[in-house]
Amino acid sequence: MNTITPNGYKVTGIRGQILTFKADPFICEPSQCYEYIEDGLIIVRDGKIVDVGPYTSIRADYYMLEDKDIDVYDGADSLIMPGFVDCHMHYVQLPMVGSYGDALLDWLNRYTFPAECMFVNDEFAEEVAQIAMKQMLEHGTTTANIFATTYPGSVDAIFSESERYNTRMIAGKVLQDCNVPEALADKSAEESVAMSEQLLKKWHNRGRQLYAVIPRFAPTSTPEQLKLAGELYQRYIDHGVYAHTHLCENVNEIAWVSELYPESKSYLDVYDKYGLVDHHSVFAHCAIMGEDDWQRLHQAGSSVAHSPSSNLFLGSGQFKYWEAKDKKRPVFTGIATDIGAGTNYSIIRQLGDAYKVAMINTHPIDALKSFYLATRGGAEVLHLADKIGSIAPGYEADIAVLDFKATEYQGWRLAFSDDIIEKLFVIMTLGLDNTNRATYVAGHKVYDRYRDKQFVYPTWS
Numbered sequence: 027m028n029t030i031t032p033n034g035y036k037v038t039g040i041r042g043q044i045l046t047f048k049a050d051p052f053i054c055e056p057s058q059c060y061e062y063i064e065d066g067l068i069i070v071r072d073g074k075i076v077d078v079g080p081y082t083s084i085r086a087d088y089y090m091l092e093d094k095d096i097d098v099y100d101g102a103d104s105l106i107m108p109g110f111v112d113c114h115m116h117y118v119q120l121p122m123v124g125s126y127g128d129a130l131l132d133w134l135n136r137y138t139f140p141a142e143c144m145f146v147n148d149e150f151a152e153e154v155a156q157i158a159m160k161q162m163l164e165h166g167t168t169t170a171n172i173f174a175t176t177y178p179g180s181v182d183a184i185f186s187e188s189e190r191y192n193t194r195m196i197a198g199k200v201l202q203d204c205n206v207p208e209a210l211a212d213k214s215a216e217e218s219v220a221m222s223e224q225l226l227k228k229w230h231n232r233g234r235q236l237y238a239v240i241p242r243f244a245p246t247s248t249p250e251q252l253k254l255a256g257e258l259y260q261r262y263i264d265h266g267v268y269a270h271t272h273l274c275e276n277v278n279e280i281a282w283v284s285e286l287y288p289e290s291k292s293y294l295d296v297y298d299k300y301g302l303v304d305h306h307s308v309f310a311h312c313a314i315m316g317e318d319d320w321q322r323l324h325q326a327g328s329s330v331a332h333s334p335s336s337n338l339f340l341g342s343g344q345f346k347y348w349e350a351k352d353k354k355r356p357v358f359t360g361i362a363t364d365i366g367a368g369t370n371y372s373i374i375r376q377l378g379d380a381y382k383v384a385m386i387n388t389h390p391i392d393a394l395k396s397f398y399l400a401t402r403g404g405a406e407v408l409h410l411a412d413k414i415g416s417i418a419p420g421y422e423a424d425i426a427v428l429d430f431k432a433t434e435y436q437g438w439r440l441a442f443s444d445d446i447i448e449k450l451f452v453i454m455t456l457g458l459d460n461t462n463r464a465t466y467v468a469g470h471k472v473y474d475r476y477r478d479k480q481f482v483y484p485t486w487s
């Protein structure tokens with residue numbers, strides 16, 4: 027083999043203890059759903075994984091590869107996993123994470139809307155986009171489904187920064203033409219959806235970037251805006267464009283929607299009426315849902331984003347994963363930070379919170395299922411499970427490397443765990459902020475906690 031490919035990329039390797047998922051442990055026999063390699067080697071070429079397997083056999087096949095082109099992680103200290111997928115977050119809420127004291131609707135008025143108004147300034151948007159991307163990469167998140175805000179500059183800022191790292195991100199302009207402060211409100215339904223379409227044409231499938239049509243939630247769009255948003259989504263759904271919104275987060279929100287739309291059977295039905303419930307739709311929260319709604323989401327092939335730290339922080343509903351993942355009619359389910367109601371960028375910390383939310387209802391969720399939701403499950407939510415979320419030939423080489431010895435205590439504690447699954451449960455429960463030590467995006471190590479310059483944009487050899 028030649029280690030320089032015809033288009034100038036080098037072949038590289040990543041060696042260490044590897045864990046990845048190949049099927050859904052909520053549906054299949056859990057022991058058959060994952061692949062664990064104690065000492066493995068991943069071969070990367072042109073940003074994609076071309077080979078993976080036990081080190082000894084793969085190394086023999088790639089004997090031309092020089093040792094200096096292989097990053098080595100000691101299996102006693104590290105675990106190589108697919109990069110994490112955050113199925114719902116608002117990068118524009120980064121300035122107000124950790125704001126005290128209100129439930130959803132008051133919290134939006136008191137903290138969120140004033141924060142989002144600051145994004146009228148493009149330079150501010152660019153600064154926050156840089157910080158948000160760093161926060162995600164530092165925590166091993168390589169794909170996120172992101173709300174910007176009303177202003178097109180807020181969309182350009184996050185896509186531009188994602189493009190610099192070559193991450194696969196989904197984002198879009200937030201559509202909101204009523205019940206928000208005037209400075210944040212779209213001037214008209216027509217103009218806002220036309221602006222969204224312009225941004226879609228600019229960014230969708232540009233490199234790894236993907237676009238979502240984003241009505242904030244039913245109460246902040248007029249029926250006319252929801253209608254036009256649904257039409258825009260339907261025009262581009264076959265090109266892989268998404269719809270992304272909130273659904274059934276909090277009792278007062280649900281009551282408000284039923285006041286605004288008394289003729290609708292349910293909150294979901296409002297979106298359904300406007301063509302927003304389909305196979306590329308992602309609904310954040312879904313914490314208080316009826317069986318009819320779950321049936322409809324299953325039938326449509328829509329997805330839900332469980333945001334446990336956000337739900338706890340705002341005192342919202344409690345997500346019931348056993349309903350969402352009911353084998354009779356499973357709904358694609360992923361994990362989300364929901365920054366800024368969520369309290370941390372770490373998907374691993376969300377898993378610890380998801381466990382506690384489930385245990386309030388005495389439904390424990392084990393480590394295998396949890397880390398599946400964080401990786402392959404998230405990719406399935408976004409219908410990208412043929413591209414990201416797994417470590418296998420043909421997949422984009424987005425990888426997180428966990429650090430067992432992130433702290434002296436964690437290293438010591440893990441010594442009492444017998445196998446990798448037990449270790450993962452301890453890791454998600456301890457929820458340390460620095461559990462991720464390195465992040466690869468399309469094969470480039472863009473973050474390394476132990477490197478002098480922790481974050482670097484990829485350079486093409």
Ligand SMILES: [Zn+2]
Pocket residue numbers: 114115116272310364
């Ligand atoms: Zn949200």
